[in-house]
Amino acid sequence: MTGSPTPGRPPGPGDAARTGWLLAALLLVALNLRAPITAVPPVVDELAAGLGLSAAGVGLLTSVPVLCFALCTPLASVLVARLGPEASVTAALGGILAGTVVRSGGSVPAALVGTALIGIAITIGNVAIPVVITRDFRRRAAAVTGAYSATMNLGSTFTTMLTVPLAVSFGWQWALAGWGVLAAGALAAWIPAGRTLAAREAGATAVRPPSTRQELAALDPPARHAARRLAVLLSVAFAGQATGYYAMTAWLPEILQDRLGMTDAAAGGAAAPFQLCAVAGSFLVPLAFARGLSARTTAMVMAAMWLSLPVGLLVAPGLWLLWVGLAGAAQGGNFTVIFTLVAQRSPVLAVARRSSAAIQTAGYACAALAPTWMGAVQAATGGWTVPLVLVTGVLTVMAVVMWVASRRPAAPPVGPARP
Known part of the structure; x- marks a missing residue:
């Protein structure tokens, strides 16, 4: 292979x-x-x-x-x-x-x-x-x-x-x-x-590869339960990740304008590091794993960096560049943590495919609504404090779920990772 x-x-x-x-x-x-x-x-x-x-x-x-x-x-x-x-x-x-x-x-x-x-x-x-x-x-x-x-x-x-x-x-x-x-x-x-x-x-398979149903039936009940539990947890985590990402992507320039008095052009440029730093975050995670950091430790570092954006804009908006850069790296890194867990802990390919589909369905369904509800809350409250508090809550739930999902498994996945 x-x-x-x-x-x-x-x-x-x-x-x-x-x-x-x-x-x-x-x-x-x-x-x-x-x-x-x-x-x-x-x-x-x-x-x-x-x-x-x-x-x-x-x-x-x-x-x-x-x-x-x-x-x-x-x-x-x-x-x-x-x-x-x-x-x-x-x-x-x-x-x-x-x-x-x-x-x-x-x-x-x-x-x-x-x-x-x-x-x-x-x-x-x-x-x-x-x-x-x-x-x-x-x-x-x-x-x-x-x-x-x-x-x-x-x-x-x-x-x-x-x-x-x-x-x-x-x-x-x-x-x-x-x-x-x-x-x-x-x-x-x-x-x-x-x-x-x-x-x-x-050429590597002497007999016809098993079907999805056969692959899943070959797993013992504990393996099926563990895979299902991980998929549910990561679905919730990715829903938080995607909600935070699309909400902040849509409204970050306007938040910077309103809270810091930036011009349109300056606020648009100031939001750019949120996207660019994701590249660094995507490479930080495998580097952390290579240095021996556990998935749980890495996930918690990413969650803390992610939370720094809404919390920082609430309590210390003058340091916006720091918060934007940290959260940008975190949103790229957290994506990497989630789908690395899928790849490493799926006992067979059918589980990896189904888990990936379930995680993305939940995440992007929430993401599609995120800009709308955040804008509606801002319009109803007349400011960005309540929307930022809600984003903080969403990301806190994500952090808690990632703490549970990233726990080291008691035993390696049962079954091969290929048909």
Whole structure:
């Protein structure tokens, strides 16, 4: 098995090269799993003017991908089970490329259909990639999950920074469509890597791989109970993570304006470290694991850093840059902790796939509502104190649940991590 050789078989001379190629292809895929979404906000005014969209229409367009994450994850899980992770990733990249082109068609229906295609395709990738990491990089799950998370954030950073200059030179339609080159490049790398993986998996299995039902039936009751308990806990934790992330992403510039008197431009720029520091946080977690820190200790450090943002803005807003940087690193790091636990503690691939789907469904369903309820509470109370207290409460629940979920298991997972 690439990345984690089959037990009892010594690594072959080509394993390192195959692993490196697979990892490079995997990270190129990760570049596409947020970038097409974050390309829109920088040019949303030009897009709205060009399509004649109202504020409500713009809100719908920007919320469609997160709604797809919440609604389509169960179906994506079934698709990954039937097609396998290699073909599913290929389908995801093809959907992202097609959606990116259609979205720039110059009409409202094209924009909505293209955005929905992108959202559905990314949902498939969201489910398939953790399965690949669990199967092929289980022994290095923390490092590979961290690199995956960091690369997603890098893709977001690229499109956030460069879409406006491209729009100035070529117009918003070409600026958005041009990011399809990322999907095309990832397809060029992933298709041969995926074929090699599929052939290797078929060659390594002398009999037909067990079905999902057979895999789950082969687990003993304690293993099934432990897997189900972990999935529930991490679903709650990821719901807190996603709620905090999308709430603060939507409203952080306005909070800085209102509490510190910043201009629009200054507040928008001040919020940038929240996204950029996620790259550092994604690498801090595997580094902490490599230095011997337990999952529980690492999770608690990430939770404390996350909580520093709403608490800091309440009690010491003048230190906003410190709080924004700490929370930015924490939101990237906490994502890595959650999905590293999925990869390391899933006894079989079917559990990893189902757990990943359940966690993301819960998380993104809450995320889709977060900006709305936070804005509604601010409007009802006339300030940001109550909304920030509520975010603090959500993140506190996340911290408590992560404390329980990250406890060292009494015994290693039962069963192989592959079919």
